[in-house]
Amino acid sequence: MAKVTVLGAGAWGTAFGQVLADAGNDVLMWAREPEIVESIRERHCNEVRLPSVAKLPDNMTATGDRAEAVKDAEIIIVAIAAQFARVALEEFKGLIPDKAIIVSLMKGIERGTGKRMDEVVKEALDLPDGRFAALSGPNLSKEVAARNPAGAVIASCNPYVALRVARACQTNYFKPFTSEDVIGVEMCGSMKNVVALAVGMSRGAGYGENTAAMIETRGLAELTKLGIAAGAKAETFAGLAGFGDLVATCSSPLSRNFTFGYNLGKGMSVEEATQVSNGVAEGVPTATAVLALAKEVGVSVPLAAAVSRVINDGISFDAMMAELFGEDITEE
Numbered sequence: 001m002a003k004v005t006v007l008g009a010g011a012w013g014t015a016f017g018q019v020l021a022d023a024g025n026d027v028l029m030w031a032r033e034p035e036i037v038e039s040i041r042e043r044h045c046n047e048v049r050l051p052s053v054a055k056l057p058d059n060m061t062a063t064g065d066r067a068e069a070v071k072d073a074e075i076i077i078v079a080i081a082a083q084f085a086r087v088a089l090e091e092f093k094g095l096i097p098d099k100a101i102i103v104s105l106m107k108g109i110e111r112g113t114g115k116r117m118d119e120v121v122k123e124a125l126d127l128p129d130g131r132f133a134a135l136s137g138p139n140l141s142k143e144v145a146a147r148n149p150a151g152a153v154i155a156s157c158n159p160y161v162a163l164r165v166a167r168a169c170q171t172n173y174f175k176p177f178t179s180e181d182v183i184g185v186e187m188c189g190s191m192k193n194v195v196a197l198a199v200g201m202s203r204g205a206g207y208g209e210n211t212a213a214m215i216e217t218r219g220l221a222e223l224t225k226l227g228i229a230a231g232a233k234a235e236t237f238a239g240l241a242g243f244g245d246l247v248a249t250c251s252s253p254l255s256r257n258f259t260f261g262y263n264l265g266k267g268m269s270v271e272e273a274t275q276v277s278n279g280v281a282e283g284v285p286t287a288t289a290v291l292a293l294a295k296e297v298g299v300s301v302p303l304a305a306a307v308s309r310v311i312n313d314g315i316s317f318d319a320m321m322a323e324l325f326g327e328d329i330t331e332e
């Protein structure tokens with residue numbers, strides 16, 4: 001078993017920390033707020049970000065000190081809101097042990113650069129490809145925290161790294177699979193959030209299964225096309241990180257993206273929906289960020305463009321659908 005550090009004690013960082021602790025690792029959480037550090041270290045809970053868990057495992061503790069957090073770590077998990085990953089990780093540059101493996105749990109595209117989280121993490125830490133892995137899948141944090149059976153994909157260009165991470169997080173309720181398709185796993189995780197926003201909007205606007213199914217299907221086609229153009233493998237989009245996570249995120253009120261979309265569909269503004277959100281809705285910045293990436297690789301992303309119109313220009317869901325439908329008849 002390994003010494004594992006989790007950077008970011010949000011809902012998913014904490015729930016995944018528990019998976020790692022259940023798998024027998026020594027888990028050290030790093031958080032920037034003293035009250036979260038104190039709550040995990042002294043009372044074995046995270047009342048702020050994961051109140052559904054009454055007691056975290058005893059082999060899980062926390063620190064607010066960056067150097068202490070990573071100094072002995074063999075595996076370092078990054079679970080920070082995607083738009084802040086670069087700035088947060090730059091503070092750890094130079095502190096990370098030479099052989100440590102870095103695993104990203106984040107699902108987003110960086111605004112301003114259009115970069116995936118694998119690119120952001122490697123740039124921020126000056127990390128070689130072979131020490132990086134991305135973990136993604138249908139993993140609603142509250143369900144994983146309740147130890148409901150779940151699966152995920154761990155992707156790395158280095159198969160030994162993927163296997164090492166998989167072994168470190170395998171439990172009787174968490175089933176990891178490995179992959180070499182880092183780009184595919186990253187693209188699935190970030191783009192499904194944009195689709196979940198749109199499905200949430202349709203539900204909030206009062207529409208039923210046909211509308212949701214159309215958005216999910218066309219959304220999967222769009223993210224597959226974009227992902228392949230960015231260098232991903234087609235089969236990844238039919239797997240846990242792709243279709244699997246799309247289904248979970250687009251169907252559950254536990255998803256912050258679905259809920260954020262639902263509130264927009266009911267008529268809230270972006271500001272109002274942000275205020276009532278209980279965690280980061282990564283699809284909001286990603287919907288716009290992905291447009292830069294799509295332009296760069298020459299792929300049209302009508303759904304992401306439409307969602308970004310709702311977010312940036314405040315058009316309604318009905319207006320968004322009217323724009324998406326258009327008048328042209330095209331091949332599916």
Ligand SMILES: NC(=O)C1=CN([C@@H]2O[C@H](COP(=O)(O)OP(=O)(O)OC[C@H]3O[C@@H](n4cnc5c(N)ncnc54)[C@H](OP(=O)(O)O)[C@@H]3O)[C@@H](O)[C@H]2O)C=CC1
Pocket residue numbers: 008009010011012013014031032033049079080081082084087088105106107108139140141142278279280282
């Ligand atoms: N929740 C889920 O079900 C799942 C989430 N994910 C992904 O994991 C990532 C994290 O999600 P989750 O934990 O749920 O999100 P939360 O909103 O619960 O937590 C976000 C985390 O990011 C930290 N953070 C934000 N800004 C900074 C900063 N400038 N410096 C340092 N830390 C910062 C927050 O710290 P602070 O508390 O101080 O704000 C917090 O620990 C996201 O990319 C998400 O898409 C993936 C799978 C499942």
Ligand SMILES: O=C(CO)COP(=O)(O)O
Pocket residue numbers: 107137138139140141193196245248249254255256257258280281282
């Ligand atoms: O990624 C997730 C489930 O796999 C969590 O989705 P939200 O970030 O929308 O809560």
